Amino acid sequence: MAKSPAIDRPAPKSPKSLSGLLPFLKPYRLQIGLAMVFLVLAAASTLVFPIALRQLIDNGLQHPDPGEQAMALRGNFMMLFGVAVALGLFSAARFFTVSWLGERVTTDLRNAVYSHVLEQSPAFFETTPTGEVISRLVADTTLVQTVVGSSLSMGLRNAVMGVGALAMLVWAHPTVMLQLVVTVVLVVWPATLYGRRVRRLSRASQDRVADASSIATEVLNAMSVVKSYTAETREAKRFSSATEQGFQTAIRRTRARSVLVAFIIIANAAFLLWGLYQGTQAVLAGELSAGQLGQAVLYVIIFAGAVAVLGETYGDLLRAAGATERLMELLGSTSPVQSPNKPVTSTPPTTGSTLAFQSIQFHYPSRPSQLALQDFSVDIAAGQTVALVGPSGAGKTTLFALLLRYYDPQLGQIVLDGVPIQNLSLHDLRQRIGIVPQEPVLFSSSAMDNIRYGKPDATDEEVRAAAVAAFADEFIVDLPDGYNTFLGERGVRLSGGQRQRIAIARAMLKNPPLLLLDEATSALDAHSERMVQAALESAMRGRTTLVIAHRLATVQKADQILVLEHGRLVEQGKHLELVAMGGIYAGLAALQFNA
Template identity: 75%
Template sequence: MPVPAVPPAPSTAPPAASSPVSSTVPSGTSAGAKGEPKSLSGLRPFLRPYMVQIGMAALFLVLAAVTTLVFPLALRSLIDGGLVSTDKGAQTMALRDHFLELFGVAVALGLFSALRFYTVSWLGERVTADLRNAVYAHVLRQSPVFFESTQTGEVLSRLTADTTLVQTVVGSSLSMGLRNAVMGIGALAMLVWTNPYVMTQVLLILVLVVLPSMWFGRRVRKLSRASQDRVADSSAIAAEVLNAIPVVQSYTAEKREAERFDASTNAAFNTAIRRTKARSVLVAFIIIATSAALLWGLYQGTQAVLHGEITAGHLGQTVVYVIILASAAAVLGEVYGDLLRAAGATERLMELLHAVPAIVSPVRPVAAPVPPSGSAVSFDAVTFHYPSRPGTPALRDFSLSVAPGETVALVGSSGAGKSTVFQLLLRYYDPQSGQLLLDGVPLADLSLDHLRHRIGLVPQDAVIFSTSAFENIRYGRPEASADEVHAAARAAFAHDFLTALPEGYETFLGERGVRLSGGQRQRIAIARAMLKNPPLLLLDEATSALDAESERMVQAALETAMAGRTTIVIAHRLATVQKADRIIVLDHGAIVEQGTHAALVAQGGIYARLAALQFTA
C-alpha cells in the first residue's frame, strides 16, 4: 500500500542553534494550540486516500446509531400495544409480533455494529502504518544537523507510543465518539419532540455543564502532552544505554543507569497520574451533571404519567432515550480525553514529519556522467563551522584538488578537520563559504542520490546490520547477483571466513555484527563498498582498531578496493599511508604540509615529527 503524499516542507533550513524538532512545527500552529483536538487535522493527508472506506464506516456507524434509536420506539409499541390489550389471545399474538420486531432490531444492530467495527479498525491500522512509514522515511532523509539535537530514543518513542495513541483514536475512539454523538443527538431530538417543555429546561442545564468541561479539558490537554514527553525521555535513556551496554558494564554502572531510568519512569508516572486525576474529575463531572439534568427530565415524565398526560409506553420510551443520552454523554467524555492525548501525539508526529532537512537536493539537478577511472575532487577556499560550534571553524580557507585515480591521505591530530572533509564531500553539511566540485560539477547542483551513489565509504567503525552476511554485502548494491556478491567478498579477503560460518553467507551476524571480529566486520564493509563500485572511495581510519594480522588482511583488501578509482584516506597510523600519491597534513582546519611520505619526512615538519614518534615506537 503506497504511503499517502504529505505536503512538502519548506526548502529553507531552520536556524542552526535551534532544535530541528522543536523549531519545525507546521506554519499556522501557535504555541497556545499545542495538543488541541484541531491538531488532529494533521492526519488529513493520511485519511484522504481512504475516502471510500471512511464513507462505508460512516454509513455503518449511522445505521447502527439509527437502529439503536429505533429500539425505544419498538419498546413503546410493546408496552402500549402488547400489554394494555384485555383480550388474552390478541395480547399473546401482539406480544409475539412486538418481540419479533425487537429481535429484528437487535439483529440489525449487531450486523451494523460488526461492520462498523471491522471497517474502522481497518482504517486505524492502515492510517497508523502509513503515518509511521511516512515519519520514518522523512527522518531517514534528515541531515546530521537533525541528530545533533534529537535523541534516537525520542524518535523511536514517537514512532511507537505516539502512533499507538493515534491508532487508538482513528481505529476506535473516534468511531465510538461519532456513534455516541449521533445517538446522543438523536435521543435528545426525540426527547425534545416528545417532551418539549421538560427537555427545554434540561438543555439549558446541559449548556451550563459545557463551560466547566472546557476548563477541565484544557488541563487534561496540557498534562497529556507533558506525559508523552516524559515517556519519550525514558525511551531515549534506554536506547542510549542499551547501545552502550559493554561500556556500562565495564564501569559497573548498571545500578546507576537503572536508577537514572527509574527516576525518568517515575517522572513519567507522576505526570501520567496528574493527567489521570484531571481526566477522572472531568469524566465524573460530565457524568454527574448530565445524569442530574436527565433525571430531572425523567422525574417530570413520571409526574406526567401520574397525571394522565402521557402513556406508560411513552414513559418507557423516554426512559430508554434518557439512558441512551446519558451513556452517550459519558462515552463522549472518555473519547474527549482520548482525543486530547491523540492530539498531543499527532502534534509530536507532525513536528517530525515537517522537520525541514538542512540539506536537500536541487530542484533541477545536473546529470553528470560517472567517470570510468575515478572522480576528480576539488575544494575551493572552503570555510565551514559545525552548527553546534559556530565559533570554531572546522575548515579554514581550505583548497585541495584530487586528480582522477589519485590516492590522497589526510593526516593530522584529532580535530584537525579530516573527518569534516568527508562530511562535506558526502554533503551531510554545506560550507559557509567556498565551493566543492565533483568531476567539475558543484556538489550543490547534484541530486543527493546521484552524489552519494558515486561515493563509497568505509568507516572506522564498520556498520553491520542485523541480517545475513550476504545481505550486509549486498547493501552496497541491492540488485547485485549472488556471483557479484561473492566476487566482492573474495576481493575483500572475506570469502574464506564467510564460507566457514555455520550457514555460510546466509549466517545471521547478530546486532551490529557481534558474532564477528573487528577485522571480519571491516572486510565485510570493504566488500560492501567494492560491490557498489564507486569512482570515489573514502576510507576513514579503516585499520586503526585492528591487530597486526587483521590489519594486513584489511590493508590488502583496501589496496584491491583502491585500484582504478580516486581514494581519500584518513589515517592516524602513518604506516598505512606511506604508499599514497600525496599526503595532506591538516592542522586546525588548514593545510600546513603536503607531499609524498619521503618528501614530508625530509622537510622535518609536523609530519616528520609524527612519523618519528610512530616509527621509532
C-alpha cells in the same frame, strides 16, 4: 550517570490541528463515506429502540383483548429483535470500516514520516534527537491511530445519537428536556473541569513511562560498559526507581479517574431517578402513558451517555491534535541539501575519479562562529592515493562529509570528474563514492545481506567475489551457516577486524571510482590490521582513494599527503618531502617512528 531527560509530551492543542491529516484521508473517500453511512444507520437503530419499547408497553402489555395482546406482543418483540439485529450489523460494519481506516492512515503516515526523515541531511539530526524521532514515529502515530480508528468514530456516533435523542425529547417531552438541561449543567460541567486534572495526570504518567524506556534503551546499548564496571545492580535500581515513580503517578491518575467515574454515575443516577419519580407520578395521574415514560427515560440515558463519551473523545482529540502537530513538523522540515532540478548526467570513469576542492570555506550549522575549513584548495588526479593527516578537529572528516554532500560549503565548490557536485543528483554523486568508516556499521541480518547492501541487485557470486577480494571469505565460510549466518545487532558476533573486512567487501562490491577510508585500521590488533590492510590495498587498486590516518606508517606510500590544522591546509607533499621540510608532519613522524 545523569538521568535521561524525558521526551516532552505535547500540550493539549486545538482539534483544528488534526487538519494536517486531511491529505492522508483524501485517498480513502469511499471508505470514509461507507463508515459515515454505517455510523448513521447504527445511531438511527439505537434511537429507534425506545420507540419500539414504547409500542411494546402501550400496545402489547395494555391491549384489552388477550388474543390480540399475544399477537401484538409477538409482533413488538420481533420488531425489537429486528432493531437489535440492525444495530449489531451496522455497528460491526462501522467498526470494521473505521478500524481499517485507522490502520491504513496510520501506516501511510508512519511511512511518509520515516521516508521524509531519511531524506534529511545530518544537519537535521544535530538539532533533532533520534529518540524524539522514534517517539513521534511510534507514540504519536499510535495516538493518531486511536483517534482515526476509534475515538473520532465514537465521537461522531455519540454526537448523532445525542442530537437525535435531544430532538426526540424536544418533540415528545418538553418538560423532561428542561430537566435534561439542568443535568448537563450540574453534572457535565464539573466533570469536565475535573477531567482536566485527569488528563494532566495521564500526560505525567506517559512521561514517567518515557523516563523508564529512556533508561532501558541507554543501558541496553552500553551493556559492555555496564558489565565492566559491575553496575548491573545499580542500573536495575535506577530502572526500578523510574518504574516506581511511573506506578505512583499511574495510581494518582487512576484514583482521580475513579473519583470522576463515581461522581458521573452517582449524579446521573440521582437526576435520572428524580426524573423517573416525576414520570411515575405523571403516569399515575394519567398525564403520561407508561410507554411514553419508558421512551423518555431511554432517550435521557442515551443523551447522558453520549455527552459522557463526547467528553472523553474530546480529550483524545486534543492529545491527537498535539501528536499530529509534531508529525507535521517532521513532514514540514526541508533538507538544505537537495538534488538539482536538472542534474548533469555523465558516465563514471573506470580508472578513478579526478577531484578538486576550490577555495572551500565551511562551518557546521550548529557552530556558525567556528570555521571547520578555511580556504581549502587541492587538486587530485585520477587513480591517486591521497592521505589526510592532522590532529583531531583539523577538518579531515569534514572533507568527507562535504564530498558526500551531507552539507554544502558556504564558499567555494568541489568538482568531481569535471562537474561541480552540486550539479549532480545526490544519487549519482553518492553512487560514485564508496566509504569504509572507522566504526563499520553492520545491520541485523546475514553476512550475504550486509555485503550486498553496497549493490542490492548483486548476485551471490558477485558478493562472494567481493568477500574474497576483501579477505573476508576465509572467516565467513567458517561461520555456522556460512554467508547466511545471522551476524547479530551491529555485527556483535564478529571481531573488529572481521566487521571491518565486511565493510570493505561492501564498498568493493559497489565498485566506485572514488574510495574514502576513515581510520579503517586504527582500532585493530596487529594481526587484524595486516589482514585489513591487505584488503584495503586490494580495494584501492584502480581507484582514487582518500585516506584519513593517524598512523603515519599506513600513508608513507601515498601519492600525496595533505596536512591539516585548524581547518587549513598547512603542508602538502610526499612522505620524504614532508619529513625533509621539518614542519608539523616531520614532528608527528618523529614521535611515531622513534617510538
